[in-house]
Amino acid sequence: DAGVTQSPTHLIKTRGQQVTLRCSPKSGHDTVSWYQQALGQGPQFIFQYYEEEERQRGNFPDRFSGHQYPNYSSELNVNALLLGDSALYLCASSLGKVNEKLFFGSGTQLSVL
Amino acid sequence: RKEVEQDPGPFNVPEGATVAFNCTYSNSASQSFFWYRQDCRKEPKLLMSVYSSGNEDGRFTAQLNRASQYISLLIRDSKLSDSATYLCVVNPLTGGFKTIFGAGTRLFVKA
Numbered sequence: 636d637a638g639v640t641q642s643p644t645h646l647i648k649t650r651g652q653q654v655t656l657r658c659s660p661k662s663g664h665d666t667v668s669w670y671q672q673a674l675g676q677g678p679q680f681i682f683q684y685y686e687e688e689e690r691q692r693g694n695f696p697d698r699f700s701g702h703q704y705p706n707y708s709s710e711l712n713v714n715a716l717l718l719g720d721s722a723l724y725l726c727a728s729s730l731g732k733v734n735e736k737l738f739f740g741s742g743t744q745l746s747v748l
Numbered sequence: 749r750k751e752v753e754q755d756p757g758p759f760n761v762p763e764g765a766t767v768a769f770n771c772t773y774s775n776s777a778s779q780s781f782f783w784y785r786q787d788c789r790k791e792p793k794l795l796m797s798v799y800s801s802g803n804e805d806g807r808f809t810a811q812l813n814r815a816s817q818y819i820s821l822l823i824r825d826s827k828l829s830d831s832a833t834y835l836c837v838v839n840p841l842t843g844g845f846k847t848i849f850g851a852g853t854r855l856f857v858k859a
Binding site: 668670675676677678679680683685690691693725735736737738739740 | 793839
């Protein structure tokens with residue numbers, strides 16, 4: 636049973652560039668949430684996708700956008716990167732309408748120079 | 749005030765000790781509660797759900813006090829392998845699908 640997979644594992648970008656992170660949910664899961672985790676902090680909710688729609692968004696600017704495909708996989712796009720975007724980006728999958736137990740991928744460590 | 753606040757760490761305890769973590773949440777309409785464990789540079793993993801009646805899983809006991817809006821996690825007979833960051837997690841009913849994580853409490857168990 637495949638768990639949540641994320642790619643790439645590490646990424647280095649420069650300010651102003653754009654980045655795309657990818658996530659495949661756990662088998663049988665249809666909901667994908669994205670989180671940003673800065674060093675020493677808890678994960679911060681970016682947004683959640685269900686049925687290919689963004690159904691809730693956290694306090695992140697429009698530079699952060701996403702997509703969900705019919706096979707439930709998802710992408711997180713960040714435009715005009717800032718130094719402060721350096722963080723671990725985590726994808727979590729869950730099942731259905733009720734936001735219960737989350738299963739996380741191992742994350743993408745993004746460094747913006 | 750933060751939506752979810754946890755005890756500041758780190759907690760340094762010897763093997764075999766009992767340690768307790770507390771967490772408070774601000775939204776009284778919060779619906780469900782969890783503790784996650786996160787090892788250094790790894791992803792968070794679900795440790796246990798927290799039920800109103802309290803629940804136990806081996807050496808771990810979770811309690812919920814809705815009136816005071818706090819959640820606790822008790823670890824008995826600490827093992828070296830319990831060293832990790834423990835994250836308090838809340839699903840607010842009115843917040844929809846936005847799961848909120850605390851900043852985490854770091855635990856070091858020493859031999």
